[in-house]
Amino acid sequence: MKNGIRKWLFRSVNWLSRRFFASRLSFSHVQAFLFNNSPKKLLNFIKVHHAMRKGAETVHCYPYLFVMEVTNVCNLKCPFCLTGKGISGGRDVRHMKFEEAKKILDQVGDYLYFLQVYTWGEPLLNKDIIKIIEYAKQKNIYVMLSTNATAMTPAYNKRLLDSGIDYMMVAIDGGSRETYEIYRRGGDYDKVMANVRDLLAQRREHASGKPFVEWQFIVFRHNEHELEATERMAYEMGINKFTPLPAYVEDENWAATDPRYRTDLGNPERLYNCDRPWSHLNVRADGGVAPCCYTFFKKDDFGNIDDGSFMEIWNNDHFRTSRRIIARTRKKLPLEKSDIACYDCMRTGIRPSFIEVAQEVQLDTQPARQARESS
Numbered sequence: 147m148k149n150g151i152r153k154w155l156f157r158s159v160n161w162l163s164r165r166f167f168a169s170r171l172s173f174s175h176v177q178a179f180l181f182n183n184s185p186k187k188l189l190n191f192i193k194v195h196h197a198m199r200k201g202a203e204t205v206h207c208y209p210y211l212f213v214m215e216v217t218n219v220c221n222l223k224c225p226f227c228l229t230g231k232g233i234s235g236g237r238d239v240r241h242m243k244f245e246e247a248k249k250i251l252d253q254v255g256d257y258l259y260f261l262q263v264y265t266w267g268e269p270l271l272n273k274d275i276i277k278i279i280e281y282a283k284q285k286n287i288y289v290m291l292s293t294n295a296t297a298m299t300p301a302y303n304k305r306l307l308d309s310g311i312d313y314m315m316v317a318i319d320g321g322s323r324e325t326y327e328i329y330r331r332g333g334d335y336d337k338v339m340a341n342v343r344d345l346l347a348q349r350r351e352h353a354s355g356k357p358f359v360e361w362q363f364i365v366f367r368h369n370e371h372e373l374e375a376t377e378r379m380a381y382e383m384g385i386n387k388f389t390p391l392p393a394y395v396e397d398e399n400w401a402a403t404d405p406r407y408r409t410d411l412g413n414p415e416r417l418y419n420c421d422r423p424w425s426h427l428n429v430r431a432d433g434g435v436a437p438c439c440y441t442f443f444k445k446d447d448f449g450n451i452d453d454g455s456f457m458e459i460w461n462n463d464h465f466r467t468s469r470r471i472i473a474r475t476r477k478k479l480p481l482e483k484s485d486i487a488c489y490d491c492m493r494t495g496i497r498p499s500f501i502e503v504a505q506e507v508q509l510d511t512q513p514a515r516q517a518r519e520s521s
Protein backbone atom coordinates (compact mmCIF):
# COMPACT_ATOMS: atom_id res chain seq x y z
CA MET A 147 0.00 0.00 0.00
CA LYS A 148 1.27 3.50 -0.82
CA ASN A 149 2.62 5.34 2.23
CA GLY A 150 0.24 8.30 1.78
CA ILE A 151 -2.88 6.09 1.72
CA ARG A 152 -1.58 4.08 4.64
CA LYS A 153 -1.02 7.22 6.73
CA TRP A 154 -4.45 8.58 5.78
CA LEU A 155 -6.10 5.31 6.85
CA PHE A 156 -4.37 5.22 10.24
CA ARG A 157 -5.12 8.92 10.81
CA SER A 158 -8.80 8.31 10.07
CA VAL A 159 -8.95 5.51 12.65
CA ASN A 160 -7.30 7.86 15.18
CA TRP A 161 -9.80 10.59 14.40
CA LEU A 162 -12.76 8.21 14.77
CA SER A 163 -11.36 6.95 18.04
CA ARG A 164 -10.99 10.43 19.49
CA ARG A 165 -14.45 11.40 18.26
CA PHE A 166 -16.44 8.39 19.42
CA PHE A 167 -14.47 6.38 21.98
CA ALA A 168 -13.14 7.09 25.45
CA SER A 169 -9.89 5.20 25.21
CA ARG A 170 -7.55 5.40 22.29
CA LEU A 171 -8.79 3.05 19.62
CA SER A 172 -6.22 1.46 17.39
CA PHE A 173 -6.36 -0.27 14.04
CA SER A 174 -6.27 -3.59 15.92
CA HIS A 175 -9.43 -2.72 17.89
CA VAL A 176 -11.28 -2.06 14.65
CA GLN A 177 -10.06 -5.36 13.20
CA ALA A 178 -11.20 -7.17 16.36
CA PHE A 179 -14.66 -5.64 16.17
CA LEU A 180 -15.02 -6.53 12.50
CA PHE A 181 -13.59 -10.04 12.49
CA ASN A 182 -13.97 -11.43 16.04
CA ASN A 183 -17.59 -10.63 16.69
CA SER A 184 -20.61 -12.71 17.73
CA PRO A 185 -24.20 -11.87 18.76
CA LYS A 186 -23.28 -12.55 22.41
CA LYS A 187 -20.30 -10.18 22.26
CA LEU A 188 -22.27 -7.49 20.48
CA LEU A 189 -25.10 -7.61 23.00
CA ASN A 190 -22.59 -7.37 25.85
CA PHE A 191 -20.79 -4.46 24.10
CA ILE A 192 -24.09 -2.56 23.85
CA LYS A 193 -24.82 -3.27 27.53
CA VAL A 194 -21.34 -2.03 28.55
CA HIS A 195 -21.79 1.24 26.68
CA HIS A 196 -25.28 1.68 28.08
CA ALA A 197 -23.98 1.11 31.65
CA MET A 198 -21.12 3.52 31.02
CA ARG A 199 -23.38 6.28 29.70
CA LYS A 200 -25.75 5.81 32.65
CA GLY A 201 -22.77 5.84 35.01
CA ALA A 202 -23.91 2.52 36.55
CA GLU A 203 -21.90 1.51 39.63
CA THR A 204 -23.03 -2.11 39.69
CA VAL A 205 -22.99 -3.82 36.32
CA HIS A 206 -24.31 -7.07 34.90
CA CYS A 207 -22.15 -7.04 31.79
CA TYR A 208 -18.58 -8.17 31.16
CA PRO A 209 -15.47 -6.33 29.98
CA TYR A 210 -14.83 -6.74 26.27
CA LEU A 211 -11.12 -5.94 26.36
CA PHE A 212 -8.66 -7.84 28.54
CA VAL A 213 -5.14 -6.67 29.34
CA MET A 214 -3.39 -9.76 30.68
CA GLU A 215 0.11 -9.29 32.03
CA VAL A 216 1.55 -12.73 31.23
CA THR A 217 4.79 -11.83 32.98
CA ASN A 218 6.40 -8.97 34.86
CA VAL A 219 9.89 -10.35 34.23
CA CYS A 220 12.15 -8.57 31.73
CA ASN A 221 15.60 -9.11 30.24
CA LEU A 222 16.24 -5.46 29.36
CA LYS A 223 16.92 -2.40 31.50
CA CYS A 224 15.12 0.47 29.76
CA PRO A 225 15.80 3.46 32.02
CA PHE A 226 12.27 4.95 32.13
CA CYS A 227 10.49 1.65 32.67
CA LEU A 228 9.96 0.63 36.30
CA THR A 229 10.39 -3.03 35.37
CA GLY A 230 13.61 -2.15 33.60
CA LYS A 231 14.72 -0.37 36.78
CA GLY A 232 14.21 -3.63 38.71
CA ILE A 233 11.28 -2.23 40.75
CA SER A 234 8.64 -4.84 41.62
CA GLY A 235 5.95 -2.43 42.83
CA GLY A 236 5.22 -4.75 45.78
CA ARG A 237 4.41 -7.76 43.57
CA ASP A 238 5.90 -11.19 43.11
CA VAL A 239 7.99 -11.09 39.94
CA ARG A 240 6.78 -14.11 37.98
CA HIS A 241 5.28 -15.59 34.83
CA MET A 242 1.53 -16.24 34.75
CA LYS A 243 0.84 -19.95 34.22
CA PHE A 244 -1.36 -21.29 31.43
CA GLU A 245 -3.84 -22.70 33.98
CA GLU A 246 -4.19 -19.27 35.61
CA ALA A 247 -4.78 -17.55 32.29
CA LYS A 248 -7.26 -20.26 31.26
CA LYS A 249 -9.25 -19.86 34.48
CA ILE A 250 -9.87 -16.18 33.72
CA LEU A 251 -10.48 -16.72 30.00
CA ASP A 252 -13.06 -19.39 30.85
CA GLN A 253 -15.02 -16.77 32.82
CA VAL A 254 -14.84 -13.80 30.46
CA GLY A 255 -13.66 -15.20 27.10
CA ASP A 256 -17.11 -15.38 25.46
CA TYR A 257 -17.45 -11.60 25.75
CA LEU A 258 -13.96 -10.56 24.70
CA TYR A 259 -13.13 -8.94 21.40
CA PHE A 260 -9.57 -8.26 22.32
CA LEU A 261 -6.80 -9.76 24.43
CA GLN A 262 -3.56 -7.85 24.98
CA VAL A 263 -0.99 -10.23 26.43
CA TYR A 264 1.41 -7.78 28.06
CA THR A 265 1.50 -4.82 30.39
CA TRP A 266 4.86 -4.53 32.09
CA GLY A 267 7.58 -7.12 31.47
CA GLU A 268 8.57 -8.97 28.31
CA PRO A 269 5.74 -11.31 27.21
CA LEU A 270 7.87 -13.62 25.05
CA LEU A 271 9.85 -14.72 28.11
CA ASN A 272 6.79 -16.60 29.37
CA LYS A 273 7.07 -20.19 28.09
CA ASP A 274 3.28 -20.63 28.31
CA ILE A 275 2.49 -17.71 26.03
CA ILE A 276 1.94 -19.79 22.91
CA LYS A 277 -0.60 -22.00 24.74
CA ILE A 278 -2.34 -18.90 26.11
CA ILE A 279 -2.58 -17.34 22.63
CA GLU A 280 -3.82 -20.62 21.11
CA TYR A 281 -6.48 -20.91 23.80
CA ALA A 282 -7.68 -17.35 23.21
CA LYS A 283 -7.76 -17.95 19.45
CA GLN A 284 -9.97 -21.03 20.02
CA LYS A 285 -12.36 -18.60 21.69
CA ASN A 286 -12.29 -16.28 18.66
CA ILE A 287 -10.52 -13.44 20.47
CA TYR A 288 -8.21 -10.99 18.70
CA VAL A 289 -4.77 -11.30 20.33
CA MET A 290 -1.98 -8.74 20.31
CA LEU A 291 1.30 -8.14 22.10
CA SER A 292 4.19 -5.70 22.29
CA THR A 293 7.65 -7.20 22.46
CA ASN A 294 11.23 -6.02 22.67
CA ALA A 295 11.90 -8.76 20.06
CA THR A 296 15.00 -10.05 21.85
CA ALA A 297 13.75 -13.56 22.67
CA MET A 298 12.53 -14.36 19.15
CA THR A 299 14.31 -17.10 17.20
CA PRO A 300 13.30 -18.72 13.89
CA ALA A 301 11.70 -21.61 15.80
CA TYR A 302 9.88 -19.28 18.20
CA ASN A 303 8.67 -17.15 15.27
CA LYS A 304 7.21 -20.24 13.63
CA ARG A 305 5.31 -21.11 16.80
CA LEU A 306 4.03 -17.53 17.03
CA LEU A 307 2.80 -17.63 13.42
CA ASP A 308 1.17 -21.03 13.96
CA SER A 309 -0.52 -19.81 17.17
CA GLY A 310 -2.72 -17.47 15.10
CA ILE A 311 -1.64 -14.28 16.86
CA ASP A 312 -3.22 -11.31 15.12
CA TYR A 313 -0.98 -8.34 15.90
CA MET A 314 2.58 -7.91 17.08
CA MET A 315 4.14 -4.62 18.00
CA VAL A 316 7.93 -4.68 17.94
CA ALA A 317 9.50 -1.98 20.11
CA ILE A 318 12.69 -0.78 18.45
CA ASP A 319 13.64 2.78 19.30
CA GLY A 320 16.27 3.55 16.73
CA GLY A 321 17.46 2.93 13.21
CA SER A 322 21.01 2.06 14.20
CA ARG A 323 22.88 0.13 16.87
CA GLU A 324 24.24 3.41 18.35
CA THR A 325 20.86 4.98 19.09
CA TYR A 326 18.84 1.80 19.77
CA GLU A 327 21.08 0.60 22.56
CA ILE A 328 20.89 3.91 24.48
CA TYR A 329 17.32 3.19 25.65
CA ARG A 330 16.94 -0.59 25.15
CA ARG A 331 19.78 -1.35 27.52
CA GLY A 332 20.88 -4.97 27.22
CA GLY A 333 19.35 -5.34 23.74
CA ASP A 334 21.39 -6.15 20.64
CA TYR A 335 20.19 -4.12 17.62
CA ASP A 336 21.51 -6.52 14.96
CA LYS A 337 19.93 -9.53 16.67
CA VAL A 338 16.58 -7.77 17.14
CA MET A 339 16.52 -6.67 13.49
CA ALA A 340 17.40 -10.19 12.33
CA ASN A 341 14.57 -11.57 14.49
CA VAL A 342 12.02 -9.20 12.98
CA ARG A 343 13.23 -9.81 9.42
CA ASP A 344 12.89 -13.54 10.03
CA LEU A 345 9.34 -13.11 11.35
CA LEU A 346 8.39 -11.12 8.24
CA ALA A 347 10.06 -13.65 5.93
CA GLN A 348 8.24 -16.57 7.56
CA ARG A 349 4.97 -14.63 7.42
CA ARG A 350 5.34 -14.28 3.63
CA GLU A 351 5.28 -18.10 3.38
CA HIS A 352 2.55 -18.62 5.98
CA ALA A 353 -0.98 -19.36 4.79
CA SER A 354 -2.62 -17.02 7.33
CA GLY A 355 -0.70 -13.88 6.31
CA LYS A 356 -0.80 -12.88 10.02
CA PRO A 357 0.23 -11.21 12.24
CA PHE A 358 -0.08 -7.55 11.37
CA VAL A 359 3.32 -6.16 12.45
CA GLU A 360 3.74 -2.66 13.85
CA TRP A 361 7.14 -1.10 14.50
CA GLN A 362 6.87 1.20 17.51
CA PHE A 363 9.67 3.78 17.66
CA ILE A 364 9.76 5.75 20.93
CA VAL A 365 11.06 9.17 20.00
CA PHE A 366 13.83 10.60 22.17
CA ARG A 367 16.27 13.42 21.60
CA HIS A 368 19.00 10.93 20.70
CA ASN A 369 17.04 9.16 17.94
CA GLU A 370 14.67 11.75 16.44
CA HIS A 371 17.04 12.48 13.56
CA GLU A 372 16.67 8.86 12.42
CA LEU A 373 12.88 8.82 12.21
CA GLU A 374 12.40 9.38 8.49
CA ALA A 375 15.08 6.95 7.34
CA THR A 376 13.86 4.29 9.80
CA GLU A 377 10.28 4.65 8.62
CA ARG A 378 11.40 4.10 5.01
CA MET A 379 13.44 1.06 6.04
CA ALA A 380 10.50 -0.37 8.03
CA TYR A 381 8.10 -0.25 5.07
CA GLU A 382 10.76 -1.67 2.72
CA MET A 383 11.18 -4.61 5.11
CA GLY A 384 7.45 -5.39 5.03
CA ILE A 385 6.34 -3.79 8.32
CA ASN A 386 2.62 -2.91 8.16
CA LYS A 387 2.63 0.16 10.37
CA PHE A 388 5.40 2.39 11.63
CA THR A 389 4.47 4.41 14.74
CA PRO A 390 6.64 7.14 16.21
CA LEU A 391 5.53 7.38 19.85
CA PRO A 392 6.25 10.31 22.18
CA ALA A 393 8.36 9.06 25.10
CA TYR A 394 6.85 9.32 28.57
CA VAL A 395 9.63 11.54 29.80
CA GLU A 396 9.88 15.18 30.70
CA ASP A 397 13.63 15.26 31.29
CA GLU A 398 15.08 17.74 28.81
CA ASN A 399 18.13 15.57 28.21
CA TRP A 400 15.88 12.81 26.87
CA ALA A 401 12.68 14.43 25.52
CA ALA A 402 12.54 15.04 21.76
CA THR A 403 12.86 18.62 20.52
CA ASP A 404 10.07 18.13 17.96
CA PRO A 405 6.82 19.18 19.73
CA ARG A 406 4.89 16.39 17.98
CA TYR A 407 6.88 13.87 20.01
CA ARG A 408 6.64 15.40 23.44
CA THR A 409 4.27 14.08 26.08
CA ASP A 410 2.36 16.36 28.38
CA LEU A 411 2.02 14.03 31.37
CA GLY A 412 -0.25 16.50 33.14
CA ASN A 413 -2.80 16.68 30.36
CA PRO A 414 -4.18 13.25 29.45
CA GLU A 415 -6.63 13.20 26.60
CA ARG A 416 -10.37 12.83 27.22
CA LEU A 417 -9.89 12.17 30.90
CA TYR A 418 -13.52 12.68 31.93
CA ASN A 419 -14.68 10.10 29.48
CA CYS A 420 -12.71 7.20 30.93
CA ASP A 421 -14.56 3.96 30.22
CA ARG A 422 -12.07 1.46 31.57
CA PRO A 423 -13.84 0.28 34.76
CA TRP A 424 -16.78 -0.78 32.56
CA SER A 425 -14.99 -2.18 29.53
CA HIS A 426 -11.40 -3.20 30.35
CA LEU A 427 -10.16 -5.98 32.60
CA ASN A 428 -6.54 -5.68 33.75
CA VAL A 429 -4.93 -8.65 35.48
CA ARG A 430 -1.30 -8.58 36.50
CA ALA A 431 1.19 -11.47 36.56
CA ASP A 432 0.58 -12.01 40.30
CA GLY A 433 -3.22 -12.18 39.84
CA GLY A 434 -3.76 -8.58 40.95
CA VAL A 435 -6.74 -6.88 39.30
CA ALA A 436 -5.64 -3.35 38.41
CA PRO A 437 -7.92 -0.40 37.52
CA CYS A 438 -6.19 0.17 34.19
CA CYS A 439 -2.86 -0.28 32.43
CA TYR A 440 -1.53 3.03 33.80
CA THR A 441 -1.07 1.82 37.37
CA PHE A 442 1.97 -0.17 38.35
CA PHE A 443 2.05 -0.59 42.12
CA LYS A 444 0.28 -3.38 44.00
CA LYS A 445 -1.23 -0.80 46.38
CA ASP A 446 -3.33 0.56 43.48
CA ASP A 447 -4.93 -2.83 42.67
CA PHE A 448 -8.69 -3.24 43.04
CA GLY A 449 -8.45 -6.89 44.16
CA ASN A 450 -7.12 -10.28 43.16
CA ILE A 451 -8.52 -12.65 40.58
CA ASP A 452 -8.90 -15.33 43.31
CA ASP A 453 -11.08 -13.08 45.53
CA GLY A 454 -14.34 -14.71 44.39
CA SER A 455 -16.41 -15.12 41.26
CA PHE A 456 -15.62 -12.75 38.42
CA MET A 457 -18.81 -10.73 38.94
CA GLU A 458 -18.06 -10.37 42.67
CA ILE A 459 -14.67 -8.82 41.85
CA TRP A 460 -16.05 -6.72 38.97
CA ASN A 461 -18.62 -5.19 41.32
CA ASN A 462 -16.50 -4.95 44.47
CA ASP A 463 -16.21 -1.71 46.49
CA HIS A 464 -13.23 -0.48 44.50
CA PHE A 465 -14.83 -0.91 41.09
CA ARG A 466 -18.08 0.66 42.25
CA THR A 467 -16.22 3.60 43.78
CA SER A 468 -14.19 4.06 40.63
CA ARG A 469 -17.33 4.10 38.42
CA ARG A 470 -18.98 6.55 40.83
CA ILE A 471 -15.95 8.88 40.73
CA ILE A 472 -15.90 8.88 36.94
CA ALA A 473 -19.67 9.36 36.61
CA ARG A 474 -19.67 12.25 39.12
CA THR A 475 -16.68 13.88 37.43
CA ARG A 476 -18.48 13.74 34.11
CA LYS A 477 -21.49 15.50 35.62
CA LYS A 478 -19.16 17.99 37.35
CA LEU A 479 -20.48 16.94 40.78
CA PRO A 480 -18.24 17.22 43.86
CA LEU A 481 -16.08 14.17 44.58
CA GLU A 482 -15.98 12.29 47.86
CA LYS A 483 -12.37 11.80 48.95
CA SER A 484 -11.06 8.35 48.15
CA ASP A 485 -7.78 6.44 48.33
CA ILE A 486 -8.22 4.74 44.98
CA ALA A 487 -6.07 5.74 42.01
CA CYS A 488 -9.06 6.97 39.95
CA TYR A 489 -9.72 9.73 42.50
CA ASP A 490 -6.37 11.39 41.82
CA CYS A 491 -6.66 10.72 38.11
CA MET A 492 -10.07 12.41 37.84
CA ARG A 493 -9.26 15.26 40.23
CA THR A 494 -5.91 16.37 38.96
CA GLY A 495 -5.85 15.23 35.40
CA ILE A 496 -2.70 13.30 36.17
CA ARG A 497 -2.72 9.54 36.15
CA PRO A 498 -1.07 8.92 39.51
CA SER A 499 1.22 5.99 38.80
CA PHE A 500 2.39 7.62 35.64
CA ILE A 501 3.72 10.59 37.50
CA GLU A 502 5.06 8.28 40.18
CA VAL A 503 6.94 6.45 37.44
CA ALA A 504 8.24 9.67 35.95
CA GLN A 505 9.23 11.09 39.30
CA GLU A 506 10.76 7.94 40.75
CA VAL A 507 12.87 7.43 37.69
CA GLN A 508 13.80 10.95 36.76
CA LEU A 509 13.82 12.89 39.98
CA ASP A 510 14.06 10.14 42.56
CA THR A 511 11.66 12.01 44.84
CA GLN A 512 8.68 10.96 46.96
CA PRO A 513 5.68 9.59 45.04
CA ALA A 514 3.62 12.31 43.39
CA ARG A 515 0.46 11.64 45.34
CA GLN A 516 2.17 12.55 48.61
CA ALA A 517 3.71 15.63 47.07
CA ARG A 518 0.37 16.82 45.68
CA GLU A 519 -1.49 16.18 48.92
CA SER A 520 0.89 18.26 50.96
CA SER A 521 0.83 21.15 48.46
Ligand SMILES: C[S@@+](CC[C@H](N)C(=O)[O-])C[C@H]1O[C@@H](n2cnc3c(N)ncnc32)[C@H](O)[C@@H]1O
Binds near residue numbers: 220269293
Ligand atom coordinates in the same frame (compact mmCIF):
# COMPACT_ATOMS: atom_id res chain seq x y z
C1 LIG B 1 6.51 -1.79 29.58
S1 LIG B 1 6.54 -2.33 27.92
C2 LIG B 1 6.23 -4.06 28.02
C3 LIG B 1 6.26 -4.80 26.69
C4 LIG B 1 7.64 -5.09 26.12
N1 LIG B 1 8.60 -5.41 27.06
C5 LIG B 1 8.09 -3.95 25.23
O1 LIG B 1 9.00 -3.23 25.59
O2 LIG B 1 7.50 -3.81 24.16
C6 LIG B 1 4.98 -1.71 27.35
C7 LIG B 1 5.09 -0.64 26.28
O3 LIG B 1 5.69 0.51 26.85
C8 LIG B 1 6.54 1.07 25.89
N2 LIG B 1 7.50 1.96 26.55
C9 LIG B 1 8.61 1.65 27.22
N3 LIG B 1 9.25 2.75 27.68
C10 LIG B 1 8.49 3.80 27.28
C11 LIG B 1 8.63 5.22 27.41
N4 LIG B 1 9.63 5.77 28.08
N5 LIG B 1 7.68 5.99 26.84
C12 LIG B 1 6.64 5.44 26.16
N6 LIG B 1 6.45 4.11 26.01
C13 LIG B 1 7.36 3.30 26.56
C14 LIG B 1 7.15 -0.13 25.23
O4 LIG B 1 7.76 0.15 24.00
C15 LIG B 1 5.95 -1.05 25.11
O5 LIG B 1 5.26 -0.85 23.90
Ligand code: SF4
Binds near residue numbers: 220224227266
Ligand atom coordinates in the same frame (compact mmCIF):
# COMPACT_ATOMS: atom_id res chain seq x y z
S1 SF4 C 1 11.77 -4.15 27.28
FE1 SF4 C 1 9.73 -3.43 27.87
S2 SF4 C 1 9.35 -4.21 29.96
FE2 SF4 C 1 11.53 -4.50 29.50
S3 SF4 C 1 12.52 -2.79 30.46
FE3 SF4 C 1 12.11 -2.23 28.31
S4 SF4 C 1 10.06 -1.25 28.24
FE4 SF4 C 1 10.31 -2.28 30.25
